[in-house]
Amino acid sequence: MKAKLLIGALLGGAITFGAAHKAFADNGITIGMAVAFSGWMEAYDGEATKMAQLWVDQTNAMGGLLGKRIKVISGDTKTDRVEGAKVGKDLIDQGANLLLVSADYDYGAPAALQAQKAGVISTFLGASDPKAGVLGVGPFSFTANNAGQLEGAIMGDWGHEKKGFRKGYMLLDETIEYNKSVCAGYEWIFPNKGGTIVGRDTFKGLDPTISSQITRLSDAIRTGGVDNIMLCSTNPGAASSVRQLRAAGINLPIMSATAMDGTYWLNSTPGLKDFYLPIQALTVNDTRPAVNELTAAFAKKFGKPPTTQYAYPIYAFLDMWSKAVTEAGTTDATKVVALLNKSDKTPTILGPRTFTSKLHVQTSMPMIVVSYANDKETPVEEWSIKDTIPDAVLYRLKK
Numbered sequence: 001m002k003a004k005l006l007i008g009a010l011l012g013g014a015i016t017f018g019a020a021h022k023a024f025a026d027n028g029i030t031i032g033m034a035v036a037f038s039g040w041m042e043a044y045d046g047e048a049t050k051m052a053q054l055w056v057d058q059t060n061a062m063g064g065l066l067g068k069r070i071k072v073i074s075g076d077t078k079t080d081r082v083e084g085a086k087v088g089k090d091l092i093d094q095g096a097n098l099l100l101v102s103a104d105y106d107y108g109a110p111a112a113l114q115a116q117k118a119g120v121i122s123t124f125l126g127a128s129d130p131k132a133g134v135l136g137v138g139p140f141s142f143t144a145n146n147a148g149q150l151e152g153a154i155m156g157d158w159g160h161e162k163k164g165f166r167k168g169y170m171l172l173d174e175t176i177e178y179n180k181s182v183c184a185g186y187e188w189i190f191p192n193k194g195g196t197i198v199g200r201d202t203f204k205g206l207d208p209t210i211s212s213q214i215t216r217l218s219d220a221i222r223t224g225g226v227d228n229i230m231l232c233s234t235n236p237g238a239a240s241s242v243r244q245l246r247a248a249g250i251n252l253p254i255m256s257a258t259a260m261d262g263t264y265w266l267n268s269t270p271g272l273k274d275f276y277l278p279i280q281a282l283t284v285n286d287t288r289p290a291v292n293e294l295t296a297a298f299a300k301k302f303g304k305p306p307t308t309q310y311a312y313p314i315y316a317f318l319d320m321w322s323k324a325v326t327e328a329g330t331t332d333a334t335k336v337v338a339l340l341n342k343s344d345k346t347p348t349i350l351g352p353r354t355f356t357s358k359l360h361v362q363t364s365m366p367m368i369v370v371s372y373a374n375d376k377e378t379p380v381e382e383w384s385i386k387d388t389i390p391d392a393v394l395y396r397l398k399k
Helices: 004-008 019-027 042-061 081-093 105-118 148-162 176-192 211-224 235-249 288-303 313-328 332-342
Strands: 029-035 070-076 098-101 123-124 141-143 168-173 196-203 228-232 276-280 367-373 376-383
Touching: 029 042, 029 081, 042 070, 042 288, 042 313, 070 081, 081 098, 081 105, 098 105, 098 141, 105 123, 105 141, 105 176, 123 276, 123 332, 148 176, 148 228, 148 367, 148 376, 168 176, 168 235, 176 196, 176 228, 196 211, 211 235, 228 235, 235 332, 313 332
Parallel strands: 029 070, 029 098, 098 123, 123 141, 168 196, 168 228
Antiparallel strands: 276 367, 367 376
C-alpha cells in the first residue's frame, strides 16, 4: 500500500485510493501512473515517475491545465505484466485522463491496452520498442522515448565513422523486445556503412554465466578479426555480461544502449573503459541550460539529481500533451491525438519531437554519445544518423 500512496504523498499530502480518487477525477484533470515502484523495472520507472510529478507540480503552480488542477493517482505494477493490467484498469476506472505506464513495451503494454480500450491516451515513460504505440497498443498510445533501433543505429554509425570500427560482433539479450530493437538498428546500419558483422550470439539477461558465448566470441576475435562488440541488453544482466567479458580478457571496445546509462552499476566492473552508449540528456553539465535548470529543480524537490537520462523524456512528452490539450480545449483523446499527430520537429526541452498517425516514437533525433572510463560517464559528442530507418527494421520484419 505504501507504493500506491507514494505519488499522492508527493503532492503534499497522502491521497488514498478509492472514493477520494474518483471524486477528484470528476472535478479536475487526472493523470494515472501505472508504473513499477518495485521489482527491477523500478530502476527505469522510478525517476521518470518523479519527473512527471515535478511537471505536475510546476504546471499546477502556473494555474494548472484548462484552468483545472492536475491530480495524480498511482499504483504499483510490481514489474509484473498481469499486475500491470490490473493497475491500469483500476486507474482508468478511477477517472484517469492520461495514463503513464512502465518504461518498457513488455511491461507497460498491459496497462496501456486498458487505456486504449477505454479511449484514454497512454504514454510509456521510456519504452524504445516502436510497438509501444500505434502498432502494439493502438492509436491512443505513445512513448516518450526514442526507438531502440535509433540507439543501435547511432552506435553503429558513430562507431564506423568516428572510431574506425569495421568488424562487429553482436551479443543480444533476448529477455525483452527493447534489446532486439537495439540490435536491429546496429545490424541494419553497420553493414550499410561498409562494416561487417562477423558473428551474432544470444543469451538471457538473468543467466548467471555467458561462458559459452564468451568462448564463441573469443574464437571470432581470433579468426574473424572482430574489433567491436555491440551489447544489446539491460541491467542487471548487461552489467554482469560486461564484467564477465572483461574478466575473460576481452578488452575490445563495447557499444551498448541507453538502458545502461548511469554510473550506479560501475562498481561491478571496476576499471571499465572503452565502453560507449547514446543518451538524450546529461544529468550533470548538459550543454542546454534548460536541462540543467530542470535537473536542479528535480534535485531541490527530491534531494538529489536524477541518476540516468530515463528521468527526462516524460517531461518533454507532458509538455507536448498539455499544449495539445490547451489547443483542443479538452482532454478528449481523439481530439488531442489528432493534434499530437501533427507534431513535426516540435521544440521541447530535449530537442525536436515528431509524431505521425503511424508512428508514436522518435526515430531520427540526435543523441549524445558518452564514454565510460575511470568510473565516470563523459560526453563525447552529439550524433545523428542521416538515413531514415526502414519500416522493416523498425518493426523487425522477417527477411
